[in-house]
Amino acid sequence: MPDNENRPVKVEVKNLTKRFGDLLVLDDMSFNIRKGEFVCVVGPTGCGKSTFLNCLTRIHMPSAGDIYIDGVPANPRKHNISFVFQEPSALPWQTVEQNISYGLKIKKVPQDEINRRVNQILDLMGLQESRKAYPGELSVSAEQRIIIGRSFAMQPDLLLMDEPYGQMDVKMRFYLEDEVIRLWKELGSTVIFITHNIEEAVYLAEKVLILTNKPAKIKEEVYIDLPRPRDITSPEFIHYRNYITDKIKWW
Amino acid sequence: MTADKQKLEAKWSAYKETQKRENRKYLLLSAAGILTVLTLWQAVVMMGLVDSKLLPPPTVVLQTLMDKIYSTVPDGNTLGTNIIASLKVALSGFFVAIIIGVPLGLLMGWWTYADRFIRPIFELVRPVPPIAWIPLVVVWMGVGLKAKALIIFFTAFVPCVINSYTGIKLTSQVLIDVSRTFGAPNWLIFWKIGIPSSLPMVFAGIRVALGNSWSTLVAAEMLAASAGLGYMIQIGRTVARPDIVIVGMVVIGAIGAILSSILSRCEKYFLRWKVNR
Numbered sequence: 001m002p003d004n005e006n007r008p009v010k011v012e013v014k015n016l017t018k019r020f021g022d023l024l025v026l027d028d029m030s031f032n033i034r035k036g037e038f039v040c041v042v043g044p045t046g047c048g049k050s051t052f053l054n055c056l057t058r059i060h061m062p063s064a065g066d067i068y069i070d071g072v073p074a075n076p077r078k079h080n081i082s083f084v085f086q087e088p089s090a091l092p093w094q095t096v097e098q099n100i101s102y103g104l105k106i107k108k109v110p111q112d113e114i115n116r117r118v119n120q121i122l123d124l125m126g127l128q129e130s131r132k133a134y135p136g137e138l139s140v141s142a143e144q145r146i147i148i149g150r151s152f153a154m155q156p157d158l159l160l161m162d163e164p165y166g167q168m169d170v171k172m173r174f175y176l177e178d179e180v181i182r183l184w185k186e187l188g189s190t191v192i193f194i195t196h197n198i199e200e201a202v203y204l205a206e207k208v209l210i211l212t213n214k215p216a217k218i219k220e221e222v223y224i225d226l227p228r229p230r231d232i233t234s235p236e237f238i239h240y241r242n243y244i245t246d247k248i249k250w251w
Numbered sequence: 252m253t254a255d256k257q258k259l260e261a262k263w264s265a266y267k268e269t270q271k272r273e274n275r276k277y278l279l280l281s282a283a284g285i286l287t288v289l290t291l292w293q294a295v296v297m298m299g300l301v302d303s304k305l306l307p308p309p310t311v312v313l314q315t316l317m318d319k320i321y322s323t324v325p326d327g328n329t330l331g332t333n334i335i336a337s338l339k340v341a342l343s344g345f346f347v348a349i350i351i352g353v354p355l356g357l358l359m360g361w362w363t364y365a366d367r368f369i370r371p372i373f374e375l376v377r378p379v380p381p382i383a384w385i386p387l388v389v390v391w392m393g394v395g396l397k398a399k400a401l402i403i404f405f406t407a408f409v410p411c412v413i414n415s416y417t418g419i420k421l422t423s424q425v426l427i428d429v430s431r432t433f434g435a436p437n438w439l440i441f442w443k444i445g446i447p448s449s450l451p452m453v454f455a456g457i458r459v460a461l462g463n464s465w466s467t468l469v470a471a472e473m474l475a476a477s478a479g480l481g482y483m484i485q486i487g488r489t490v491a492r493p494d495i496v497i498v499g500m501v502v503i504g505a506i507g508a509i510l511s512s513i514l515s516r517c518e519k520y521f522l523r524w525k526v527n528r
Contacts, residue, residue, distance in 0.1 A: 057428075057431070057432040058431075059428055059431060059432070076431060076432050076433065076434040077434040078434075079434075081432050081433075081434075082432065082433070083428070083429065083432040085425050085428065085429065087425045089423075089425045089426060089428075089429050091426060091443075091444070091447070092524050092525070093447040093448070093450075093524040094524070102430075102433070102443075103433040106430065106433045106434060106435045106439065107433065107434065134523075134524040134526060135524075136524060136525065136526030137526050154433070160432075
């Protein structure tokens with residue numbers, strides 16, 4: 001059993017169900033995520049991956065069941081949750097540094113702590129030189145780096161990423177995947193990363209949750225026990241990839 | 252890295268230099284355009300194609316303009332007094348419209364309760380042409396500055412409300428969700444996301460409002476006035492001085508253009524983050 005089984009439970013999902021009218025999207029899902037764990041959720045397109053995240057952040061309320069963070073029902077006002085959305089979501093009217101401090105200001109973090117964290121993130125993301133620039137003046141990938149930096153700056157209890165690299169080309173994706181791993185290791189956050197890209201999931205995750213087709217249920221939890229940095233051409237890597245692909249194919 | 256940066260900066264300044272040269276060229280072209288129209292106008296009158304009593308040539312208009320700076324004939328005011336009187340009327344109506352209209356539109360666009368409460372009244376008042384208010388306004392407030400400013404207010408108010416309303420309705424849902432997951436309360440999201448994201452539309456509305464205010468000026472000054480550019484035009488008509496009428500029109504046009512360019516500067520400052528990628 002991998003070592004993450006020894007860590008305390010951070011997020012507890014109990015019988016989570018979501019209906020939109022007659023449409024059942026999430027069907028009685030239960031699982032745990034441990035502190036500091038990097039979990040990837042994969043599943044067929046349109047299976048309800050995004051709905052699942054939206055229930056976690058209370059953008060949607062679950063129809064039944066609930067999600068507990070540290071034993072308390074999830075609540076963005078109380079918990080420190082960060083979300084990296086699929087679409088670019090930097091505030092265009094704020095500079096890079098204002099964007100990174102945006103969530104910290106909402107949480108009323110003291111100013112000197114904000115300055116310290118913003119500087120740390122600017123260094124880690126290589127954005128120090130463009131800290132006064134507006135997102136629109138930078139490239140699309142730099143904008144995505146701002147958003148990822150903004151999320152990690154929160155030092156969140158829970159970091160949710162919804163196909164953040166869906167729109168990127170392969171080179172940029174590889175680069176940003178490594179960035180996320182680096183930040184995750186440096187800051188020890190708990191991450192739930194949603195993707196339909198199985199290779200990406202195997203490259204990033206400690207644990208992969210495979211969802212079924214709609215209505216989504218947990219089909220299987222797979223622990224990826226590979227050393228980092230991972231080699232996407234190694235036989236073990238390919239074995240994991242094929243295994244998960246098969247699981248998604250046969251529902 | 253630094254060498255690259257220096258190279259880039261050198262290239263950037265060279266690019267800006269060429270841009271400046273291009274701009275000068277275009278400025279010259281614009282000036283030539285205006286000059287052409289003036290020359291044609293002058294030629295048409297001098298060749299006797301148009302009666303100079305009906306359409307005075309640009310030279311005469313310029314002469315009248317110069318005279319009006321000091322002279323109070325025929326309307327009893329110098330040009331400066333008229334300009335100030337008109338600006339007072341137009342700008343007070345315009346600013347009050349912004350101060351009331353923009354927040355009202357924003358509130359209606361953000362909170363459904365405000366929308367449902369105010370919208371019906373607004374929709375009923377909106378189609379009434381501002382000029383139709385004149386008789387009532389005269390009965391209520393006479394013909395002073397307040398009355399005229401109120402007419403201007405009606406023309407400027409509607410675009411302020413509609414654009415602010417539409418602008419804030421178009422706020423990106425993702426940005427709202429981002430703030431919500433950070434735990435921001437609704438009023439803070441309104442302040443931090445709703446208002447800035449509506450600004451481009453708000454400014455478009457203010458631009459329309461400015462145009463409306465300035466162009467309704469003449470109508471507002473038909474309500475018995477004792478000074479103002481519209482008033483000056485009226486008097487010019489009664490005493491059959493087309494040159495005075497044209498001077499009034501030219502000054503209204505020029506001041507309109509100046510106000511609009513001041514607004515553009517404000518817009519450029521407030522929307523400096525807006526870059527087309």
